[in-house]
Amino acid sequence: MTKSTFSSSDAASPSASPVSRRTVLKTLAAGTAGALAAPYIRPAYAAPTQLRALMWEVYAVPDIVGAFEEKHKIKFSPTFFDGNSEAYNKLRVGGSRDFDLVQADGFWPGLYFREKLIRDIDYAKIPNTANVYPVFKPDRFKLLTDEASGKHFGVTWCWGSYGTTYNAGEVPKEKVESIEVLFDPAFSGRLATSARFEENIALTGILAATRLGTKDKPRPDGKSFNPYVLTDEELAEVEKLLIQQKPLLLTRYQDNTTLQQLLESGAIVAAPEFAQVYRVLVQKKDKGEISADFSHQLVPKEGGLGWVDTWLVTTGVTDPATLDICHDFMNTFLAPENIKKISLIAGSSATVDLRSISTPEEQKLFLMDRTEELSSMYMFDQPSSTEKWERVWSRVQAA
Amino acid sequence: MKPRVAPAIFLGIPTVFLVGLFVLPLLSMLVLSVWRTENYHIIRDFSFHNYEVLATEGAYMTFLLRSLVMASAVSLICTLLAWPIAYGITLYGGRYKLLFSLAFAVPFLTGEVLRIIALQGLLGPLGLLNGVLLSLGAAPLRVIMYTNVASAIGLVYLYLPIVVTVIYLSLLNFDQRLIDAATIFGASPARAFFEVTWPLNLFGTLIGFALCFIPCLSATLAPRFLGGPNGTLYGMAMAQQFGESGTWALGAAMGVVLFAVSVLLVVGVARLIDLRRTGFTGFGRG
Numbered sequence: 001m002t003k004s005t006f007s008s009s010d011a012a013s014p015s016a017s018p019v020s021r022r023t024v025l026k027t028l029a030a031g032t033a034g035a036l037a038a039p040y041i042r043p044a045y046a047a048p049t050q051l052r053a054l055m056w057e058v059y060a061v062p063d064i065v066g067a068f069e070e071k072h073k074i075k076f077s078p079t080f081f082d083g084n085s086e087a088y089n090k091l092r093v094g095g096s097r098d099f100d101l102v103q104a105d106g107f108w109p110g111l112y113f114r115e116k117l118i119r120d121i122d123y124a125k126i127p128n129t130a131n132v133y134p135v136f137k138p139d140r141f142k143l144l145t146d147e148a149s150g151k152h153f154g155v156t157w158c159w160g161s162y163g164t165t166y167n168a169g170e171v172p173k174e175k176v177e178s179i180e181v182l183f184d185p186a187f188s189g190r191l192a193t194s195a196r197f198e199e200n201i202a203l204t205g206i207l208a209a210t211r212l213g214t215k216d217k218p219r220p221d222g223k224s225f226n227p228y229v230l231t232d233e234e235l236a237e238v239e240k241l242l243i244q245q246k247p248l249l250l251t252r253y254q255d256n257t258t259l260q261q262l263l264e265s266g267a268i269v270a271a272p273e274f275a276q277v278y279r280v281l282v283q284k285k286d287k288g289e290i291s292a293d294f295s296h297q298l299v300p301k302e303g304g305l306g307w308v309d310t311w312l313v314t315t316g317v318t319d320p321a322t323l324d325i326c327h328d329f330m331n332t333f334l335a336p337e338n339i340k341k342i343s344l345i346a347g348s349s350a351t352v353d354l355r356s357i358s359t360p361e362e363q364k365l366f367l368m369d370r371t372e373e374l375s376s377m378y379m380f381d382q383p384s385s386t387e388k389w390e391r392v393w394s395r396v397q398a399a
Numbered sequence: 400m401k402p403r404v405a406p407a408i409f410l411g412i413p414t415v416f417l418v419g420l421f422v423l424p425l426l427s428m429l430v431l432s433v434w435r436t437e438n439y440h441i442i443r444d445f446s447f448h449n450y451e452v453l454a455t456e457g458a459y460m461t462f463l464l465r466s467l468v469m470a471s472a473v474s475l476i477c478t479l480l481a482w483p484i485a486y487g488i489t490l491y492g493g494r495y496k497l498l499f500s501l502a503f504a505v506p507f508l509t510g511e512v513l514r515i516i517a518l519q520g521l522l523g524p525l526g527l528l529n530g531v532l533l534s535l536g537a538a539p540l541r542v543i544m545y546t547n548v549a550s551a552i553g554l555v556y557l558y559l560p561i562v563v564t565v566i567y568l569s570l571l572n573f574d575q576r577l578i579d580a581a582t583i584f585g586a587s588p589a590r591a592f593f594e595v596t597w598p599l600n601l602f603g604t605l606i607g608f609a610l611c612f613i614p615c616l617s618a619t620l621a622p623r624f625l626g627g628p629n630g631t632l633y634g635m636a637m638a639q640q641f642g643e644s645g646t647w648a649l650g651a652a653m654g655v656v657l658f659a660v661s662v663l664l665v666v667g668v669a670r671l672i673d674l675r676r677t678g679f680t681g682f683g684r685g
Contacts, residue, residue, distance in 0.1 A: 085645050088439060111439075189541070195623075197643055249628045251545035258519070267524035267544070386438050390644040391456060397631040398458035 048322045050075040051329060053101040054087050056309075058346045064338050072325060083196075084108045091117045096314035100326055105307045106380030107228075109144055109154045118312040120151035125327040128334035128352065129155055133371040136308065136351040143379060144310060154310040155330050157339060158348040161298050161377055162199050162305040165278040166270035167263065168293040179207040179300045181270055183241060188248045192262055192271040195252040197393040198383055201238055202227040203272060203305055204245075206378070208237035210302045227305070228381035235392055242396040256280075264290055274307070276347035279365055286361075299373055306377030308351065425658065431651035439645040449652035459636065459653065463660070466633035469547065470615035473554040477562040477611045478604060480555070485567035489575075500567055503560040511557065515620045518553050522625065545627030553621035558614065562607040569603020602674065609668075613661050633657060 144154040205227040209215035278296040529539040581591040617634035640650025
């Protein structure tokens, strides 16, 4: 016990202490204000105490995050989102100061950069970017480079297509090689598509343009065909096709678990998806848990949709110390042993070449020899007019 | 002055709460509805374009009509089911009345999403019902897999406890001796019910109906997870505007229309019914 140097009589006597009530109140007020403001005030180059990420939940692998926290004595604080538009809203509403890192795919990184929500990054500080397949290097994968300045603003780490997973015993391979399989009355009531309106319209847009013969003709914008930039005529054809497709669908699935159950139970025989469910089903088959054979058509003959997930750094990161941590986080994420672990958990193909540390089965399952096919896919993009696309989708849903 | 302090506090707090968390958001929704969106950007141009779209694009009217039919059907089913349940508890619950009424609150201990996903599992192709049918060699019941019937089952499951609780509370405050009086004077049990019990509990029944009808009108989760390709309801379409399509201004206009329709329906019912003859005691004795 520590003995007090003040006696109670000292404290009680007003004349014994020069401290007035006003001074005490002032001190308390200043202390309170200081305590409230403390979290927002720090020296410009102080070591950061936390790293805030806006990301998909499945990729927050505890082992990897925990090791990173231990290495940097930092707290990793993730906020999860379901779709890019939700992340975009969060970034815009909260401002980029609420997050240090953000995940996105398709055209979204470019949109974020144009709107100054994310900043440029230095690949030299992320040495593991050297291990990505050639198709994901900046000279070929242009979606993460600003055309005007040549600055890079993101790193890729996993990819996939929106191909068709099908029950090989029920659907002939020659049929599934075309998008037409999703509109084939022979499979009425035994088909499903995802609930994502952009991909439903874009994939059907490829088929519509193929049927109309407009896919390989000169486009109004002078560019090559992009299923996210459809003409009014093509959109009208898409609407017609999607309405015709409705009676053939059992449902539009909301999540992978539902899709897995539908395929596993035999309730449906084919559905477009990101190959994640296909991988789960193949692994279950290998373990003898299911008897049906499932296959995946990566790119239909008319053309298919593809996506690449990326890590980005927000413009809220201004001090070099936090930027270094962000660079190191992305580098850690891309380390072969880590990205393999993430791939296995999330069921997604890595952009990093993992063939030297993967079994032949894993190489086949995770399409490690098929990354070049990405170049034949149309990347997920922003619809040319979300308003027009929304009307089409509403009319399809109401029909 | 002193007697005026308590009402000011007791009515002031809910008023501040309502203004802050209901009126202001509704006003902001109203403002947003007269702006427009363009590729995920809000353009602050004043116009009634969104309301024109809602009035001229048949799809949104279809969603609203579907929702009105669904909400009416579900509320009617809930009321028809809730009455015998609540009446049974009142008459035969004995000392377990409280336990029975609390039992109806148990589903609320879990989230709505969890309950709907559980129901999706139950009604789905691998669910309990179809699982039994398949194991017996029968065909699965497609009518409960991703259809409007499945949505209706989900909504009844979600809102039945509320309707039962409200009708039960109404019956609990109903003086049962009035039925005895009616039967003593020669009324049959059926006549006593329709001329005494039913009219004097009509207000409670209407409250139960409304507490089911209004959330059903804006239901999002049940049609999304259970409804299938033809099951899009107004609330689900509205949520879509704030989600993936990013057409927030149109979504705000849909919200304003939904609010107006709900208010009109409540006012319409209130005008059709003489509250003094429904067991409503809020007017006082004067």
